[in-house]
Amino acid sequence: MYLLIPAAGVGKRMGSDRNKLLLEVRSQTIIAWTLLAAQAAQEITWIGIISQPTDWPDFQSILANLQLTKPVELIIGGATRQESVYNGLQALPEAAEQVLIHDGARCLATPDLLNSCAQAIRHCSGLIAAVPVKDTIKVVDEDGIIQSTPDRRNLWAAQTPQGFNVELLKKCHAEGVSQGWEVTDDAALFEKCGIEVQIVEGEETNLKITTPQDLAIAEFILSSRFNS
Ligand SMILES: Nc1ccn([C@@H]2O[C@H](COP(=O)(O)OP(=O)(O)OP(=O)(O)O)[C@@H](O)[C@H]2O)c(=O)n1
Numbered sequence: 001m002y003l004l005i006p007a008a009g010v011g012k013r014m015g016s017d018r019n020k021l022l023l024e025v026r027s028q029t030i031i032a033w034t035l036l037a038a039q040a041a042q043e044i045t046w047i048g049i050i051s052q053p054t055d056w057p058d059f060q061s062i063l064a065n066l067q068l069t070k071p072v073e074l075i076i077g078g079a080t081r082q083e084s085v086y087n088g089l090q091a092l093p094e095a096a097e098q099v100l101i102h103d104g105a106r107c108l109a110t111p112d113l114l115n116s117c118a119q120a121i122r123h124c125s126g127l128i129a130a131v132p133v134k135d136t137i138k139v140v141d142e143d144g145i146i147q148s149t150p151d152r153r154n155l156w157a158a159q160t161p162q163g164f165n166v167e168l169l170k171k172c173h174a175e176g177v178s179q180g181w182e183v184t185d186d187a188a189l190f191e192k193c194g195i196e197v198q199i200v201e202g203e204e205t206n207l208k209i210t211t212p213q214d215l216a217i218a219e220f221i222l223s224s225r226f227n228s
């Protein structure tokens, strides 16, 4: 299975002065943890890291240290995640019929989750890992006034990996460009094009490292995994 890793962000919400994926948790960079999970997932056979060329010297040195046994390519990232994935899709080898897209910032996803998404995408057009929402969610207007309370039984928090048929995803991205759609994940493009996306049960620990608090939580989760 082909895996694209969007890794071209800047980490504004982290407040870091460089790509947050180069920050360390338990003596490894965030991107290194993500790559180690991809390496351990036997279903993954090719990895494309979508990233800004200014980060390539750092990424190349991380790759040299990790000595992955799978082919890895660096692909030039865009100004948004959506643009980065678009670039990644153009850079996929021609043989790629399905693809998994997994945020570099979700460094706690397990190899099992990557494997199960890779297996499942062979039997549907689109899927995402997601977990049922635990909180009561409020829809709030600009004045801070609650407008509604959606039924929690229908709410799932989207994660990655997200898996797609490559030809369909390329078409949806092209439609997104021509219609000026701005979305935060690839499933949203499928939804806007009216194509079904399946949920695969994700992992509570598969958080996206977004703020400094997430670094502390990741440290805790990795410590409990590797100390036991
Ligand atoms: N132009 C971009 C922006 C984001 N990403 C990637 O998309 C994933 C999810 O994005 P997010 O967590 O929002 O990362 P940042 O954009 O770096 O963070 P922020 O929004 O706080 O600036 C990350 O792995 C990030 O590197 C990307 O490939 N290209």
Ligand SMILES: C[C@](O)(CO)[C@H](O)COP(=O)(O)O
Binding pocket: 081, 103, 157, 158, 159, 160, 184, 185, 186, 208
């Ligand atoms: C794709 C994603 O990780 C699903 O939760 C997320 O949408 C990435 O973008 P975000 O803007 O950081 O939420």
